[in-house]
Amino acid sequence: MGFNIYDFSGMTHNMHLWFMERMSPTATTIVEWTVIGVSYMLFVALFGLFLVYAERKVCAAFQQRLGPMRVGLWGLLQTIADFVKLLMKELIMPKSADKFLYNLAPFIVMIATFLAMAVLPFAKGLQTLDFDIGIFYVTAVSSVGVIGILLAGWSSNNKYSLIGAMRSGAQILSYELSVSLSLVTIIILAGSMQLSVIVESQRDSWFLFKGHIPSLIAFVIFLIAGTAETNRGPFDLAEAESELTAGFHTEYSGIKFAFFFLAEYINMFIVAAMATTVFLGGWMPLHFGSIESFNHVMDFIPPLVWFFMKVCGVIFLIMWFKWTFPRLRVDQILTLEWKYLLPINLVNILLMCLVVLTKFHL
Amino acid sequence: MNALFQYISTVFKGVGTLLTGMKITGKYVFTPWNNVTQQYPENRDTLKMFDRFRGEVIMPHNENNEHLCTGCGICELNCPNGSIEIISKMELTEEGKKKRAIDQHIYHLGMCTFCNLCIKACPTGAIVMGQNFEHAVWDRTKLTKVLNQPGSKIAQGVKE
């Protein structure tokens, strides 16, 4: 089928042709949907497990501990064991909960993450949907998840959950703005919202370097706001353990809890992947202008590896934030957004426009 | 203009303090050989408690199955929680005199607070604190121990 680790577009095209030869167009579409859906689910499950394991190990390293060491070699099977445990646990429903919404909430959160993942370019040709409004789409669907969190908090009929959900709502709605605006900065630079185009235009140099200081500021703001959007520390007000026990998912158990848990980690992956795609050149290898030999060595590393290396780097950074900083208070989190990130962002967009107008970036 | 200056300096100062914090945690994350975790059941062989560690009350016996306990009951009196019970018996000495001796030195580990008062009070040094700290058992009746071994007797020359 023409498997090429550097370019998947040929392979996917051939697969499509192969199906078309044997089936009707409708059947082909259905089969392709199924294949893509199953592979995404597998990816979410496996990468989610990996992230949970990684977080525990990284957090342990920050705290001078070893982390899970008992189940499997270096505790590698720990998260799988935990997942099995969560699967087998009883699903407890609070007596006075709103049953329909209570059951619906985890799925909404999960669906939002799946939707956002659809446009991520993993490697050349390995992208399910290549919209010309890719970035817009991601910012739009990633904020759907907050509905799930609000529903979860409200339907649990628990005061802690409700406070957590309300905090989460206020927080995500505000930080959505910063995420979008910092992405706008790069859209100005790239001239397109299509993710594949954005990646392609970083062939010679990443936008982080290309856009000079404005894109560096945009990157930092994107990281902060992205961390806030994923409800992770230091912005984990929604599930602030020391204040609200577990926040919006206090009343959830078993696999429904696992959904929230997994969604949080996959959201972190999405933020990291967006940061990678938009600022760090996506699956493009690291190139330095004139050092040909170095660039050749870098080209040799497959794009998938590049992509995941960068993603893991960003995720490590996000974890570093979480395991260093104390949590912000709810009014401070809004102060940070409206008094600091937003004005800086707006000024930054102006700066970026100047950079683009003077063709400083070329 | 002054306000703008202040604003910018607030931002930079804030970011600076955050980076200082990240430097500290970063220092530790990249030096994993400084980790402090001890892998407990695996390090049993090398794990040594301090010699004064108060793990449980034990009554040492010598190779002839002899101990130093006279059965005087001072430890029982000194115990604040009633975790020691002395059952004494009357024995005939070689001279034909009746003498009190220990029959059973019962020790309820489950009630013990390891306060060391019994050890301190013991006039003959018959009981000491042991180093064992793995006391978990499945059945709480196993926490009640008889400290003098069956068939043991008091060592020669120990007086009350």
Added chain:
Amino acid sequence: MSETKEIIISSDKIHTDQYLVNMGPQHPSTHGVLRLLVRLEGEIVHHIQPHVGYIHSGIEKMCESLSYPQVIHLTDRMDYLSAHMNNEAVCLCVENALQVEVPDRVKYVRTIMDELTRLASHQLWWCVMGMDLGALTTFFYGLRDREHILDIFEETCGARMTLNYSVPGGVMFDIHPNFQKRVKAFITEFRKKLPEYDQLLTGNVIFQERTNDIGYLSLEDAIAWGVTGPSGRGSGFSCDVRKHNPYSAYPLVQFEEKLDTRGDSFARYRLRIEEMHESLHIIEQLIDNIPEGDYAVKMKGVVKLPEGEFYQRVESARGEFGVYIVSDGKKNPYRVKFRSPGFSNLFALNKMAAGHKIADLVAIMSTLDLVIPDIDR
């Protein structure tokens, strides 16, 4: 504070209801089985009613049927983080009643142990404070350093927390031969680690925002509510028993009673950090000069106090700890009352936290450094 007021005004127009939330008895930040009945309006705390007694163990009643040496081991279990100060309080009370003069060595050893206990307690407080504010890593750094002190305790006293080291007339054992070496090694080590505490948490802009001007307690309120220890000194209440009613070797050492008049969470936090420096300073003065001599005076087998009432105050890690013994001349006390610092400190919480947000309530509670068995006894 200004934001707080605005929200209250606007919600008056909307007619929102206040609601009650039970924080505890099982709650991650109450550090034990404390229950706070909090009346909230949105996120704003309006009133806090602490409910205590979930771990009430009747220690005062139990003491009435125990002899004086036996009473001491129960005091370990009240404020388990300042176990040695509690032990010492009872011992000093008994010694004063019997007019026993303990050897200088005992005074030195007791004082060093006091300060080590205070350090261990403040380290645990620091890491829990960080954890309550969401910085979980501080928890492990604090415990890591505390472990060294617990090792010193274990080597000399045989236990890590429930020391039961002081006995009437002296201490249970002489100090271990390694004691001085270990303590000095710890001081050198910890002097390097303390600046890290500041860099990681104290200076952090988020932490500053979370604690500055939060949980204000005025000097008058601190005195009226009997808030002592670093919490009281944070409001400018000069209440250090070590200074005002010195005992053991405290008259012999140079140290400062740190005061802060700001009365907010950060003042209480800063004072505890500074107390750690002071404790290191006190230990440094004593550790090389421990006089030779007996580690205990010979006491009678049965300790009997003369008829009368005896009171002893010591400075525990949380504040002023007092023992009030009423004796009728028998070997058991007629009545023992423990004045625990946490009890008075807790009930000033409403004064401090009303009007702030839930997150601040947690932070304020952390700066009070509550130990629940100390409150409930």
Added chain:
Amino acid sequence: MTNEELQACLTGEFTNAEVKIGKQYVEILVQADELHDAAVKLSTLPLLSFDYLFCLSGVDYPEKIQIVYHLESTKHRHTVVLKVNTADRVDPVVDTVSDVWQTAKYHEREVYDLLGVKFNNHTDLRRLFLDDSWGFPLRKDYKDEVRIVER
């Protein structure tokens, strides 16, 4: 003030009270009906200004229940022990001092809980540690066959 000065001063101020120097502190025993006035006087007189109540305990004696207030002045750094006896041991009643020293509010609740002393005018006199069905455990005649094991 030294204990002797304090004793002289207190004897002058409190005519109905019994003032003596105890083993450590000056002790002043007031009549139950004069307790509140005495407390106000102790805390407000500039020469005395006992503003810090550091210990409040109840002691069950065979005939009476005695409430003991340990007071300190943060200004003058002198200490006094204020005592009051209840008239009745079975149903003891004294006035509250929680309006003078706020911390007494909860200390009095503790005494009420453990010794059954009722404090007049107390704003919130409920049991503190135990639930309502308990007796008063710190009384000497308290019997609990289940929880107290006599040896």
